[in-house]
Structure formats: structure tokens, C-alpha cells
Amino acid sequence: MTETVGQHTDIAGQRIDIAGQHTDTAAQRTETGAQRTETVGDASSGRRPVDVESVSAVLVVAEVIRPLRWRVLRPDQPFAEAVYPGDDAPDTFHVAVRSGGDVLACASFHREPAPDGREGWRLRGMASATPGRGYGSTALTFGLAEVQRRGGRLVWCNARLPAVPFYQRHGFTVTSAEFEIPPIGRHVVMERVLP
Ligand SMILES: CC(C)(COP(=O)(O)OP(=O)(O)OC[C@H]1O[C@@H](n2cnc3c(N)ncnc32)[C@H](O)[C@@H]1OP(=O)(O)O)[C@@H](O)C(=O)NCCC(=O)NCCS
Secondary structure (H helix, E strand, C coil), X not given: CEEEECCEEEECCEEEECCCCCEECHHHCEEEEEEEEEEEEECCCEEEEEEEEEEEEEEECHHHHHHHHHHHHCCCCCHHHHCCCCCCCCCCEXXXXXXCCEEEEEEEEEXXXXXXXXXXXXXXXXXXXXXXXXXXXXXXXXXXXXXXXXXCCEEEEEEEHHHHHHHHHCCCEECCCCEEECCCEEEEXXXXXXX
């Protein structure tokens, strides 16, 4: 089967980034139980509901996740604020949780030392279109596995205070006092050391 979605081509289970940054096998994709049902044409009975595709996590180029990043994380700022420094750096990767063409959650990871100088990967742009349905967890779990696959051990982020319990559930711990990032609000540094 060949499926073209935006800038990606899915050929018999291999997802290939046309921009050439990433090539991923089906084994690296994450499937959740969530299924989307759509109504499609049927020659004999008119229109009928079918399961189109389960939710999956894939690596994508930054352009794919910026609209969701902007809508969830920077809605009151210009779209340009959804373009982060390092987005297009060679080591940076972006995770999208998708169902069909819809981006349900996203997360970005790039090499950047932790605030105390230890070598690490910084998590940025963690966002979910529909909180509480597991999409954010799917994106984060997939991204942590990808960091591990690339030989990384330390993942850190500036966590917004309301998101702290979410990160804690994923094994992150708070490593700083609270600080303000205008105009977004209060944050803490959190980190997770991967096995
Ligand atoms: C933080 C955020 C990315 C989490 O994404 P999410 O899709 O809500 O994540 P999940 O659904 O996997 O988990 C969220 C909660 O729902 C619960 N949950 C997980 N799967 C669930 C499911 N299938 N059904 C119901 N609840 C579920 C989890 O227990 C979790 O609870 P917690 O918040 O107490 O940890 C999301 O809430 C978000 O976009 N927030 C706004 C932006 C933001 O603050 N981003 C972080 C910046 S540092």
C-alpha cells in the first residue's frame, strides 16, 4: 500500500520523510487502541462507516506539528512564535501522533545541555489537541524511546506548572525552583534519566 500524507510517504509499512531527515520502520511506530471511524462511499449500499486508521506516532518535519503547537501553546502570539530555535537542526526530531491527516499531539526533542551543563536532550512543544485521551502520552513515550535509540539518556524540559503531574507520570522529576517565562507563566525544570 502506498499512502501519501503531507510530506510523508508510507510504503508497505515503511514511513519515509520526503525531506530526507528520517526513515522509520513499522517496528518503531506506536499504535494505540484508539480508532477513527469515517463514512466512505460504497458502490452497493451507498455510504457506510469503516475504521480508517488507528492512531500512530511518527517522526515528521517541523511544519507538520507547528499548527498544533501554535494553537495549543501560543494561541495569543503570532504564528512565528511556533517556530522554535533548533527546529531544523540536524539532530532535532519531531513526533506527531496522528489519525489520518489529523495531528492529535506533538513533541519535539533536540540536543541541548541541561541547565546544569550535563549533556542531554531538551523536550519542547509538548501539546495535545484533546487532553486526557492518551495522545500526549503516546507522543512522549515514542519520543523518549527515540532519544534512547539515538543513545541519549537525559531528557529535560521547562515544564508549565499544570503539566507537572503529566511529566511525573512519565518518570520526570522536578529539578529547579519555580520561575517565570513571560508571557506564558510559571515553570519548573524537569528531567528524566533513561535506562
Ligand atoms: C500536557 C499535555 C500535553 C498532556 O497531553 P494529554 O493528551 O492530555 O496526555 P494524556 O491524555 O496522555 O494524559 C493526560 C492525563 O489524562 C489521563 N489519561 C491518559 N490516558 C487517558 C485516557 N485514555 N482517557 C482518559 N484519561 C487518560 C492521564 O492519567 C493523565 O493524567 P495526569 O494529567 O494526571 O497525568 C496536554 O494536557 C496539553 O496539551 N496541555 C496544554 C499544553 C501544555 O501545557 N503543554 C506542556 C507544556 S510544558
